[in-house]
Amino acid sequence: MTIxxxxxxxxxxxxxxxxxxxxxxxxxxxxxxxxxxRTARNTVSTAGExxxxxxxxxxxxxxxxxxxxxxxxxxxxxxxxxxxxxxxAKLAPENPESMPLFSKQKYEAPKSAFDSTTNITPDDRxxxxxxxxxxxxxxxxxxxxxxxxxxxxxAIMNNKGxxxxxxxxxxxxxxxxxxxxxxxxxxxxRDYSDFKKLNTKTASQVAIEKSIGSSGAKELEPGKYTVxxxxxxxxxxxxxxxxxxxxxxxxxxxxxxxxLQEEGKEGGPTNKLxxxxxxxxxxxxxxxxxxxxxxxxxxxxxxxxxxxxWIKDGKIVNMPNSPYWASKTGVEYTPTAYAGSGLFxxxxxxxxxxxxxxxxxxxxxxRRGILVTRLWYIRALDPQTLLYTGLTRDGTFYIENGKIKFxxxxxRFNESPIVMLNNIxxxxxxxxxxxxxxPPMKIRDxxxxxxxxxx
Amino acid sequence: xxxxxxxxLTGVGAGGLMLPxxxxxxxxxxxxxxxxxxxxKKKLADIALNAAKAKGASYADARIGRYLNQFVxxxxxxxxxxxxxxxxxxxxxxIANGTWGFASTSNMTPDSIAKTAEKAVAVAxxxxxxxxxxxxxxPVKGVGDVSWNTPIKKNALEIPIKDKVDLxxxxxxxxxxxxxxxxxxxxxxxxxxxxFASTDGSYIDQxxxxxxxxFFATAVGKEGFKxxxxxxxxxxxxxxxxxxxxxxxxxxxxxxxxxKNSYDIVEDAVAAGKQLQAKLKAKSVEPGKYDxxxxxxxxMLTIHESxxxxxxxxxxxGYEANFAGTSFATLDKWKSGKxxxxxxxxxxxxxxxxxxxxxxxxxxxxxVKTKEWDLVKKGTxxxxxxxxxxxxxxxxxxxxxxxxxxxxxxxxxxxxxxxxLKPNDKDISADDVIKDVENGIYIAGRGSFSIDQQRxxxxxxxxxxxxxxxxxITEQIEDVAYQSNTQQFWNSCTQxxxxxxxxxxxxxxxxxxxxxxxxAVSHGCPTTRFNNINVxxxxxxx
Numbered sequence: 002m003t004i005x006x007x008x009x010x011x012x013x014x015x016x017x018x019x020x021x022x023x024x025x026x027x028x029x030x031x032x033x034x035x036x037x038x039r040t041a042r043n044t045v046s047t048a049g050e051x052x053x054x055x056x057x058x059x060x061x062x063x064x065x066x067x068x069x070x071x072x073x074x075x076x077x078x079x080x081x082x083x084x085x086x087x088x089x090a091k092l093a094p095e096n097p098e099s100m101p102l103f104s105k106q107k108y109e110a111p112k113s114a115f116d117s118t119t120n121i122t123p124d125d126r127x128x129x130x131x132x133x134x135x136x137x138x139x140x141x142x143x144x145x146x147x148x149x150x151x152x153x154x155x156a157i158m159n160n161k162g163x164x165x166x167x168x169x170x171x172x173x174x175x176x177x178x179x180x181x182x183x184x185x186x187x188x189x190x191r192d193y194s195d196f197k198k199l200n201t202k203t204a205s206q207v208a209i210e211k212s213i214g215s216s217g218a219k220e221l222e223p224g225k226y227t228v229x230x231x232x233x234x235x236x237x238x239x240x241x242x243x244x245x246x247x248x249x250x251x252x253x254x255x256x257x258x259x260x261l262q263e264e265g266k267e268g269g270p271t272n273k274l275x276x277x278x279x280x281x282x283x284x285x286x287x288x289x290x291x292x293x294x295x296x297x298x299x300x301x302x303x304x305x306x307x308x309x310x311w312i313k314d315g316k317i318v319n320m321p322n323s324p325y326w327a328s329k330t331g332v333e334y335t336p337t338a339y340a341g342s343g344l345f346x347x348x349x350x351x352x353x354x355x356x357x358x359x360x361x362x363x364x365x366x367x368r369r370g371i372l373v374t375r376l377w378y379i380r381a382l383d384p385q386t387l388l389y390t391g392l393t394r395d396g397t398f399y400i401e402n403g404k405i406k407f408x409x410x411x412x413r414f415n416e417s418p419i420v421m422l423n424n425i426x427x428x429x430x431x432x433x434x435x436x437x438x439x440p441p442m443k444i445r446d447x448x449x450x451x452x453x454x455x456x
Numbered sequence: 457x458x459x460x461x462x463x464x465l466t467g468v469g470a471g472g473l474m475l476p477x478x479x480x481x482x483x484x485x486x487x488x489x490x491x492x493x494x495x496x497k498k499k500l501a502d503i504a505l506n507a508a509k510a511k512g513a514s515y516a517d518a519r520i521g522r523y524l525n526q527f528v529x530x531x532x533x534x535x536x537x538x539x540x541x542x543x544x545x546x547x548x549x550x551i552a553n554g555t556w557g558f559a560s561t562s563n564m565t566p567d568s569i570a571k572t573a574e575k576a577v578a579v580a581x582x583x584x585x586x587x588x589x590x591x592x593x594x595p596v597k598g599v600g601d602v603s604w605n606t607p608i609k610k611n612a613l614e615i616p617i618k619d620k621v622d623l624x625x626x627x628x629x630x631x632x633x634x635x636x637x638x639x640x641x642x643x644x645x646x647x648x649x650x651x652f653a654s655t656d657g658s659y660i661d662q663x664x665x666x667x668x669x670x671f672f673a674t675a676v677g678k679e680g681f682k683x684x685x686x687x688x689x690x691x692x693x694x695x696x697x698x699x700x701x702x703x704x705x706x707x708x709x710x711x712x713x714x715x716k717n718s719y720d721i722v723e724d725a726v727a728a729g730k731q732l733q734a735k736l737k738a739k740s741v742e743p744g745k746y747d748x749x750x751x752x753x754x755x756m757l758t759i760h761e762s763x764x765x766x767x768x769x770x771x772x773x774g775y776e777a778n779f780a781g782t783s784f785a786t787l788d789k790w791k792s793g794k795x796x797x798x799x800x801x802x803x804x805x806x807x808x809x810x811x812x813x814x815x816x817x818x819x820x821x822x823x824v825k826t827k828e829w830d831l832v833k834k835g836t837x838x839x840x841x842x843x844x845x846x847x848x849x850x851x852x853x854x855x856x857x858x859x860x861x862x863x864x865x866x867x868x869x870x871x872x873x874x875x876x877l878k879p880n881d882k883d884i885s886a887d888d889v890i891k892d893v894e895n896g897i898y899i900a901g902r903g904s905f906s907i908d909q910q911r912x913x914x915x916x917x918x919x920x921x922x923x924x925x926x927x928x929i930t931e932q933i934e935d936v937a938y939q940s941n942t943q944q945f946w947n948s949c950t951q952x953x954x955x956x957x958x959x960x961x962x963x964x965x966x967x968x969x970x971x972x973x974x975x976a977v978s979h980g981c982p983t984t985r986f987n988n989i990n991v992x993x994x995x996x997x998x
Contacts, residue, residue, distance in 0.1 A: 390915050
């Protein structure tokens with residue numbers, strides 16, 4: 002049993018803390034139970050189930066900290082892991098940035114775990130595979146996909162009275178469907194907390210239509226185009242941008258949010274908090290209570306996480322920071338929420354406000370433009386301007402007078418999300434993707450720099 | 457341990473440092489515990505093999521692994537984290553009903569191992585209803601009891617933590633005394649103690665060591681900020697890699713120092729500080745066509761992306777279509793025997809045998825003795841990278857020996873071996889390659905690398921860019937990236953330096969598969985020239 006109840010987790014962590022001799026001790030218990038199925042060439046290639054339960058103990062003496070982790074839970078093992086972390090702490094040099102642990106917090110209670118997801122069986126996974134393989138075969142197409150589901154829990158307790166617990170469930174489904182001659186390729190992604198919301202049949206149909214529709218792509222000249230970015234196309238650019246919004250790197254002059262020292266003025270760089278950098282419709286926030294994208298209402302250090310605006314009316318209104326930097330600069334500590342599983346270190350949860358139009362409505366309202374299914378192999382070119390490069394993939398289409406006219410060859414783009422969020426023409430209805438909520442976006446003057454032969 | 461746990465443990469969130477490691481933290485002294493007795497491992501492995509056979513497996517292999525890692529992270533004048541991890545367990549793979557099955561456990565009691573083997577058979581049986589073509593394994597003759605170990609001189613895990621911390625803090629000091637304002641330096645040490653047994657009659661005990669010491673330095677000026685990473689390589693070596701011997705240094709006139717089989721990390725940090733200041737003031741490149749001279753610490757990643765990945769047979773066949781993609785190097789191109797991958801001086805080979813390389817092992821993770829083979833010969837595509845259940849698809853009878861799993865917990869599959877560019881028979885130097893270039897750019901270090909899912913179109917950047925005018929390096933420039941097409945690029949290769957300039961670079965954490973697994977892979981090459989390549993300017997006003 003690797004998913005512990007709140008009560009069970011609490012009892013276990015109380016026992017761990019009773020073995021601690023450190024000035025400060027924080028325990029972090031995480032468990033996961035889940036499974037996956039992978040398909041390729043219209044057949045199952047691999048399938049498996051996994052479960053894991055790990056306890057991490059952080060001990061601090063003065064400003065010296067050590068961390069040790071274990072996956073055995075008898076009393077002797079628990080004593081051993083506490084002792085190990087204390088030994089490592091004694092070996093470590095003092096960290097001048099060490100901060101005291103947080104005391105008891107009050108948390109919100111998101112509905113982040115669903116029995117429908119916890120109860121997924123190997124047969125459910127096999128059916129998901131069949132739902133993309135069968136129609137692919139019927140259409141003389143080749144399907145490759147992946148479905149992964151997990152129930153996770155995380156519990157944090159420290160010797161300052163803090164205790165946090167959250168259980169969440171997630172299921173991710175992606176499928177790439179290609180034509181037999183390799184000249185067409187379509188893709189779809191879906192992720193939910195509640196397995197009941199996942200319809201692998203209709204999702205696969207989207208990939209099938211894109212696959213058939215993308216065959217026989219025409220070449221367009223590279224240049225600046227109006228694009229409609231599906232949520233899966235922009236989520237990584239937005240995540241990358243959000244990952245660069247840290248207050249400390251901005252204050253230190255090494256971020257796109259740094260304000261360089263003006264000529265002739267004293268002092269170092271400052272940050273762009275409060276400045277309007279984007280179109281006034283841009284509103285980006287995080288919210289563990291979001292019904293479509295719930296996540297743990299606390300950070301990895303147990304501090305509570307509540308709804309936080311990061312960009313509002315196009316202005317930077319908050320910047321993620323650490324307890325140390327917040328204290329040093331005299332601002333409030335604003336941790337981020339993590340997307341999906343609620344475990345820490347993954348991509349941050351981003352909720353971007355949008356409108357009410359569907360993707361189809363947005364296509365109807367477009368005189369000339371390009372529909373982008375997804376962007377691939379995104380890499381940073383310049384951290385100062387957040388210029389990124391990457392390529393379109395698995396369904397790129399030319400739109401004319403409100404209709405998809407023909408498929409086009411894939412492009413390489415060189416563009417910055419800063420430019421993208423300034424050139425907004427329209428925002429559609431946000432959809433969940435990678436644990437975040439992102440609207441389809443119509444963007445003018447998006448820069449494509451070269452053509453790719455890849456399908 | 458998953459990637460997200462690693463980040464929490466190291467306290468580092470930067471994209472470049474999102475490095476997954478397997479294992480649980482243990483105290484420093486425990487890393488030096490004696491490995492498990494070989495005879496006992498053999499006994500446990502036999503329990504797995506016999507249990508699988510008893511349940512109807514036609515083939516089975518067992519991998520008993522103990523994976524030790526240590527990472528030390530420092531920033532400027534402070535130590536951010538010291539973490540030791542250990543992970544041990546057994547992974548059992550079987551063929552039943554012509555279908556693969558796999559299961560793993562960290563519980564190494566005989567009963568648990570037998571049950572895990574039975575579970576692997578049950579998985580195979582369940583999946584066999586979807587199987588359209590039975591697994592076909594290339595034959596491997598059992599090798600009996602054998603052992604192999606990375607030829608290290610200094611076991612990095614035995615070096616006191618204080619020495620490691622002192623080294624990293626001296627690196628930080630060197631960079632910051634010479635122009636850097638911020639720096640993160642890290643030491644990653646990996647020891648894989650792997651025991652492989654199969655129903656073919658092999659019992660293979662291997663002790664594999666790898667090391668990487670990267671740094672990431674930043675300078676902030678009135679003009680903005682610039683970054684420079686270290687030019688050292690991840691290697692299949694012990695702590696002796698950090699000895700920084702003079703005979704391993706290749707000094708490129710007017711540019712950087714290249715490192716062969718040992719790395720002077722403090723010297724490189726000094727250079728990084730100075731070069732960062734030069735970067736802040738450097739002129740921005742004029743876009744256009746240039747002859748490029750690529751340093752091995754840069755070209756290795758170009759080889760990785762444009763040769764290594766497209767020639768993975770599972771990608772070519774479509775098994776990675778939903779994740780990493782497929783390949784332009786399709787079977788018909790290979791079958792024609794005439795596919796012109798590069799110019800006729802281009803010879804690219806694969807191996808898992810080069811000393812100091814990350815891929816170097818005696819046997820792969822399905823018990824095949826490792827070897828060297830040609831991928832591109834005199835510019836023509838001649839082969840792929842394939843393992844036991846794949847080689848029959850390219851009409852070959854012998855596995856290439858490039859099967860790998862990141863841990864006992866995960867199933868092994870085809871992974872990229874070392875893929876390297878053969879040096880020129882004539883032993884010319886990097887300076888000799890530069891001296892014939894009229895209007896060019898010399899690029900060192902790995903920067904931004906992006907390539908499409910079939911590996912045609914790529915755009916690559918570097919760490920350091922130097923203008924070449926009339927055969928000489930003139931000045932440092934900035935904002936350079938080159939865009940090309942794989943076949944066009946390798947066909948524009950006009951000059952390759954000789955064996956004295958040959959250096960091995962690598963990627964410590966190459967990702968592939970769903971669920972994703974990492975592997976470490978090296979790429980050897982000398983300084984090489986490519987003519988008339990499209991260079992773009994990556995600076996942009998926003």
